[in-house]
Amino acid sequence: MPRVLIADKLSPAAVDIFKNRGVDFDIKTGLAKDELIAVIGDYDGIAIRSGAKLDKDVIAAATNLKVIARAGIGVDNVDIPAATAKGVVVMNTPFGNSITTAEHAIAMMFALARQIPAADASTQQGKWEKNRFMGVELYAKTLGLIGAGNIGGIVADRANGLKMKVIAYDPFLSPERAIEMGVEKVELEDLLARADVITLHTPLTDKTRNILSAENLAKTKKGVLIVNCARGGLVDETALRELLDNGHVAGAGFDVFVTEPAKENPLFGSDKVVATPHLGASTNEAQENVALQVAEQVSDFLLTGAVTNALNSPSITAEEAPKLKPFVALAEKIGAFAGQMVDFGINSIDIAYEGQVAQLNVKPMTSAALAGVLRPMLAEINMVSAPAVAKDRGIVVSESRQDDSPIYDSLMRVTITTEKGVRAFAGTVIGGAPRIVEVKGMELDAAFAPAMLYVNNLDKPGFIGALGTILAEAGVNIATFNLGRVAAEEDAIALVGVDQAPADTVLAQIQALPHVKEARALTF
Numbered sequence: 001m002p003r004v005l006i007a008d009k010l011s012p013a014a015v016d017i018f019k020n021r022g023v024d025f026d027i028k029t030g031l032a033k034d035e036l037i038a039v040i041g042d043y044d045g046i047a048i049r050s051g052a053k054l055d056k057d058v059i060a061a062a063t064n065l066k067v068i069a070r071a072g073i074g075v076d077n078v079d080i081p082a083a084t085a086k087g088v089v090v091m092n093t094p095f096g097n098s099i100t101t102a103e104h105a106i107a108m109m110f111a112l113a114r115q116i117p118a119a120d121a122s123t124q125q126g127k128w129e130k131n132r133f134m135g136v137e138l139y140a141k142t143l144g145l146i147g148a149g150n151i152g153g154i155v156a157d158r159a160n161g162l163k164m165k166v167i168a169y170d171p172f173l174s175p176e177r178a179i180e181m182g183v184e185k186v187e188l189e190d191l192l193a194r195a196d197v198i199t200l201h202t203p204l205t206d207k208t209r210n211i212l213s214a215e216n217l218a219k220t221k222k223g224v225l226i227v228n229c230a231r232g233g234l235v236d237e238t239a240l241r242e243l244l245d246n247g248h249v250a251g252a253g254f255d256v257f258v259t260e261p262a263k264e265n266p267l268f269g270s271d272k273v274v275a276t277p278h279l280g281a282s283t284n285e286a287q288e289n290v291a292l293q294v295a296e297q298v299s300d301f302l303l304t305g306a307v308t309n310a311l312n313s314p315s316i317t318a319e320e321a322p323k324l325k326p327f328v329a330l331a332e333k334i335g336a337f338a339g340q341m342v343d344f345g346i347n348s349i350d351i352a353y354e355g356q357v358a359q360l361n362v363k364p365m366t367s368a369a370l371a372g373v374l375r376p377m378l379a380e381i382n383m384v385s386a387p388a389v390a391k392d393r394g395i396v397v398s399e400s401r402q403d404d405s406p407i408y409d410s411l412m413r414v415t416i417t418t419e420k421g422v423r424a425f426a427g428t429v430i431g432g433a434p435r436i437v438e439v440k441g442m443e444l445d446a447a448f449a450p451a452m453l454y455v456n457n458l459d460k461p462g463f464i465g466a467l468g469t470i471l472a473e474a475g476v477n478i479a480t481f482n483l484g485r486v487a488a489e490e491d492a493i494a495l496v497g498v499d500q501a502p503a504d505t506v507l508a509q510i511q512a513l514p515h516v517k518e519a520r521a522l523t524f
Contacts, residue, residue, distance in 0.1 A: 002302040003042065007031060008049035010071060014291035021299040037061040045298045047071065048078075050278070056082040067301050071294040072097055072281055074231070075311060076204070084312045091297050091309045094385040095150060096290035097281035102154035104280045105199050105229040108253030111274045112225045113138050113197075115251075118271050136250075139163050144195025146211060147202030147230065148173045148183065149378070150392055155199060156183050167191055170202075170393070171345050171377060177394020185345075192219040197227065204231035205379040214239035222248055229255040229280045241266040244273065255280050311382040315364060324364055327357050327412070330434035331365040333448050333524055334414045334427045335372020337436060340522050341425075341454070342373075344418040348396035349373060352413040355405030357429075366399055369414055408437070439493055444484030449497030452522040458515035459485045459492035466513050467494065474506045 004018060004025045018025045028039065033053065040046065041063040048054065049071050059065070059082045068078055070092040083090050111117055114135035122129045143159045145152045148170040156166045166183040169191045178185040188211075191198070198220065202208050212226070212235040220226075226249060228235055237258060243249040244267075253274040257265055260278060267273045281287070293309075300306040307315045331351070351366050370386035381389055390397050405411045413426040426438035436446050440456070453471075457463055464481075471478060480497035502510075502521050510519040 002044040004045040004047060004298055004302070005040065005043040006047045007036065007052035008047070008071070009051075010047060010049075010291040010295065011288050013288060014047075014071075014295040017292065017295035017299060021303065023299050023302060033058065040065065045069065045302055047294050047298055050074065050077055052077065054078045054083070059083050059086055059088065062086070062088065067091065067298055069294045069298045071287075071290040074203075076231075080312055089301065089307060089313045090311045091294070091301070091307075092311060092382070093290040093293040093297075094309060094382070095388075096293055097286045098150045098154055100283040100286035101229055101280040102151050102158065103283075104255060104276075105151075105155050105201070105227050105253075106158050108227045108229060108255070108274060108276075109138060109143075109197055109199070109225065112227070112251035112253050117274050138197070140165070141196040142167060142194050144186075144191040144198045145169070145183065146188070146191070146198065146200045146234075148178070148181065148185075148393070149201065149389060151230075152199075152201035153181055153392060155201060156181050164197075167194060171343075172374065172389075172393040172395065174345065174347055174394030174396075177392070180394065188216070189219065192216055193221060195221060195224060197225045199227040200230045200234050202230055202234065202377075203379045204233045205377060207377055209233050210236050212236065212240070217243055217249070220249065223250045225249075225251045225253070227253040229253075232256040232258045232260060237266045241270065244270050309382060309385065313383075315367070315383050320361055320364070323360060326429045326432050326434065327360065327365050327410070328368045330412055330427050330429050331368040331414075332372040333434050334412060334425050334436065335369035336375065336524055337372075337439075337448075337522065338414045338416050338423065338425050339373040339376045340520065341423055342416055342418055344420045346373070346393075346395050346416055346418055348398065348417040349390065350398045350400065350413075350415045350417075352400045352402070352411075352415070354402045354411040354413070355409050357410035357412060358401035358403055362399060362401070365412070366397070369412075370397065373414070373416065411437070413438070436495065439484065439495070440491070442484035442486060442491070442493055444482050444493065444495060446482035446495045447480065447497070448524045449479060450524055451498050451501040452524065453494075453496040453498055453502055453510075454518075454520045454522055455494040455496070455510060455516060456518040457492055457494070457513070458517070459487075459489055460515045463492075463513065463515060464494070467496075467510060470506060470509050470513075471496075471498070471502070474502065474509075476500045476502050476506065 001024045006027045009029050036058050045067040047069050056079045065088050067089045073094050080090050115133045119133040142165045145168040148168040159166050160182045167186045168183045169188045173185055214236050217239050251272045255276045297308045307313050351369050353362050367383040367386050370390050371381050371383050374381050408428040411428050415424040427436045477499040482495045485492035507519050
């Protein structure tokens with residue numbers, strides 16, 4: 001009988017699912033790291049919320065662990081690379097908290113607009129300071145959404161009901177989907193200048209960290225209200241406090257913080273701040289939904305091998321796994337390549353299958369490719385949620401199949417159409433390993449490496465030497481070097497596997513080389 005450790009509090013109904021499905025379990029909540037390390041080796045699965053921290057040391061001690069299941073969407077308390085390296089499937093419940101979190105953001109907006117917490121404290125002290133608390137109406141105000149996915153879409157719907165004007169910044173939001181949502185799609189600069197209220201609904205990634213930096217906060221409209229019920233680290237808290245103190249920002253409602261539990265914070269102590277202890281998902285309904293989902297997912301996985309809402313493993317049946325596994329890996333890597341090469345809003349994604357791969361079940365491959373494309377902006381996306389997220393953003397996804405492939409036994413091509421044009425990338429599987437074989441219509445043959453450098457240039461003498469010199473001087477060792485070109489002195493690409501990811505300053509040097517059109521650092 002499989003054993004599961006319930007390391008954070010789950011509802012009794014979820015516990016009953018384990019019991020009824022014949023899964024043995026222990027409830028041990030609030031374990032310190034050393035206590036968790038001491039016991040985790042006894043379990044096949046672990047069910048957690050945000051409390052238990054499964055870092056690389058804990059996962060290293062998990063000698064029998066097969067699955068980690070997070071009741072909720074955020075998995076920043078799980079070292080996913082360490083789990084993947086150990087062969088542990090990591091699952092979450094992507095949509096169980098959406099309405100609850102959206103409602104909390106709306107509640108924060110009202111609390112700030114009418115100064116409800118401060119007015120409540122004053123009134124209960126018997127002060128009756130009616131003239132002190134002059135609020136503002138939300139009616140006819142402009143709400144700026146940073147992130148217009150599932151939760152952002154719900155907030156937009158509620159805000160439209162309040163007769164607010166809703167504008168949204170989201171690189172993945174198509175113009176068609178924006179119309180469906182009743183929002184105006186704008187660039188970040190426009191949002192900062194126009195919004196009376198700004199709410200954040202995006203995961204924390206390298207691209208979104210400090211998206212409201214000191215510089216961007218200074219560009220906001222005087223008197224703006226800022227609400228963050230998404231992730232700590234999206235806003236420069238110190239810079240925000242300065243703008244609160246000098247009156248540029250009228251109020252801030254924060255449910256999440258850079259450091260949690262937040263015992264102290266630059267925002268604390270200001271009467272213009274409404275702070276809650278990460279309550280976005282804290283309703284009875286949401287807790288019940290995600291707990292039931294996670295119990296079902298863990299039971300299904302341990303008893304039948306079914307994989308649902310996996311962040312690091314394809315959702316495929318046991319019968320399909322041997323044939324699909326290398327192609328799912330190829331799809332994810334080609335998608336990741338494409339996603340890191342796109343800077344503009346995506347209108348459509350087409351995945352074409354040629355040759356023998358076209359005869360297989362391509363749905364898991366398409367989902368893996370979508371997850372790869374979207375992950376640079378949406379870190380917590382997975383194969384199961386990727387199609388829904390793409391649809392939610394109005395991205396048109398299509399598949400095509402062709403029985404024959406002119407060169408390879410199997411070929412997979414991902415074509416992305418953005419607001420600025422079209423980019424296509426193709427790959428194949430050779431000896432069980434994924435390889436990239438076409439970029440920008442140019443043929444090459446390169447294995448994927450954890451860190452890679454992509455350079456698009458005119459094929460002129462001296463380029464390779466100059467590139468090698470820059471990398472050598474920066475201490476970046478070249479592991480592999482692959483080239484493709486249209487013809488001599490025409491468009492060319494270099495795809496370089498490196499042992500150390502090049503810094504931004506190194507990329508700038510490469511970009512400044514004569515005839516270089518584009519230089520990017522890629523990770524896989």
